Amino acid sequence: MVTVAVAAILIGMPVEPAWAAKRSRAAPWDDLFRHLSPRERGGPRPTARRAAAPVLPVPLPKPRPSEAPSAERDKPDKEQLASPPNGKPDQQAVPAPPPTPQPSACRLALTDQVAIAPSIPDIKGADGCGGEDLVRLEAIVLPDKRRVSVKPAAILRCTMASALAEWIRSDIAPLAERLGSSISDLDNFDSFECRGRNRIVGARLSEHGRANALDVRAFKFADGSLISLTDRTVPRGLRESVLHSACKRFSTVLGPGSDWYHEDHIHLDLMERRGNYRICQWDVWDPLPQKAPLLPAERPDEAPPREVVAKPGDAKSDAKSGAKSDAKSDAELDAEKSNAEKTEEAEPPREEKPAKKKRRQNRRS
Numbered sequence: 001m002v003t004v005a006v007a008a009i010l011i012g013m014p015v016e017p018a019w020a021a022k023r024s025r026a027a028p029w030d031d032l033f034r035h036l037s038p039r040e041r042g043g044p045r046p047t048a049r050r051a052a053a054p055v056l057p058v059p060l061p062k063p064r065p066s067e068a069p070s071a072e073r074d075k076p077d078k079e080q081l082a083s084p085p086n087g088k089p090d091q092q093a094v095p096a097p098p099p100t101p102q103p104s105a106c107r108l109a110l111t112d113q114v115a116i117a118p119s120i121p122d123i124k125g126a127d128g129c130g131g132e133d134l135v136r137l138e139a140i141v142l143p144d145k146r147r148v149s150v151k152p153a154a155i156l157r158c159t160m161a162s163a164l165a166e167w168i169r170s171d172i173a174p175l176a177e178r179l180g181s182s183i184s185d186l187d188n189f190d191s192f193e194c195r196g197r198n199r200i201v202g203a204r205l206s207e208h209g210r211a212n213a214l215d216v217r218a219f220k221f222a223d224g225s226l227i228s229l230t231d232r233t234v235p236r237g238l239r240e241s242v243l244h245s246a247c248k249r250f251s252t253v254l255g256p257g258s259d260w261y262h263e264d265h266i267h268l269d270l271m272e273r274r275g276n277y278r279i280c281q282w283d284v285w286d287p288l289p290q291k292a293p294l295l296p297a298e299r300p301d302e303a304p305p306r307e308v309v310a311k312p313g314d315a316k317s318d319a320k321s322g323a324k325s326d327a328k329s330d331a332e333l334d335a336e337k338s339n340a341e342k343t344e345e346a347e348p349p350r351e352e353k354p355a356k357k358k359r360r361q362n363r364r365s
């Protein structure tokens with residue numbers, strides 16, 4: 001009987017479905033299967049599955065518990081992550097950011113190799129005051145990398161700053177070298193300022209109000225010397241060189257002699273006029289004389305009367321015969337003049353001709 005029972009068990013085991021053995025023994029491929037389908041790893045399912053294992057060949061997914069988070073709620077969350085809802089993201093997309101203005105050709109050319117001139121925001125003031133493409137010109141970089149500081153830094157349009165930089169680099173720096181020095185500072189007397197011309201209220205807007213002008217008062221050299229452009233004691237040739245170079249580069253140059261507003265500085269701007277009309281008004285004055293011409297000193301009271309010092313010849317004549325002696329002297333002078341004229345007339349011009357001929361003959365010889 002025992003053998004029959006063992007045989008019956010041995011024969012019955014293969015008859016048992018293969019999936020039942022897998023469930024009970026947890027075969028290695030079961031883990032692989034669980035990995036691929038996480039939903040099959042639900043807590044209560046294995047026990048329930050084991051209870052119904054012999055009956056159901058293919059397990060069906062268990063209905064989702066009511067307390068579990070609904071799939072419909074999860075979907076909107078996922079959609080929010082994937083695509084922006086109709087809230088803030090859409091509002092941010094509506095006001096498109098303003099296109100960043102492309103740098104001007106001037107801005108591209110005004111590199112750190114030419115000048116230290118960072119860009120600043122546009123200025124839009126009243127009555128047309130302000131400008132675009134502005135820079136703060138802090139220094140000009142010379143070709144040998146030395147810097148010329150602009151003190152204080154000037155607010156200028158890029159085009160004006162560029163013209164100023166080229167003027168210093170190409171004209172003023174070589175001029176300083178010829179003098180055995182080098183320029184180190186530019187004395188900025190005034191750059192951007194919303195005001196009328198010559199600071200007159202109600203006058204036309206100055207180029208200073210358009211950031212298109214600079215007032216230069218002086219250059220400072222590396223040796224510490226200061227060259228004031230309107231100083232009469234500065235060598236005239238140096239000031240004239242500055243004048244000619246400035247008038248070639250700027251459309252307006254105003255200095256001493258133009259009006260009494262520019263007696264102590266030089267005004268430079270790039271104002272555009274009809275027909276490219278230019279103004280170059282700068283009188284390079286000669287230095288004043290070291291000593292002003294002396295005025296006649298006031299005659300002291302103790303000084304002798306003027307008649308005494310009139311003529312040395314009159315001292316010989318007496319006071320009584322003074323008038324007669326003067327008349328005589330006049331007559332004598334007339335006689336001398338007439339004699340001189342006679343002698344000139346008496347001299348025959350023919351006598352000079354032979355002499356000239358002789359000289360010529362001598363020269364030829």
Ligand SMILES: [Zn+2]
Pocket residue numbers: 190208213214215266267268
């Ligand atoms: Zn000015």
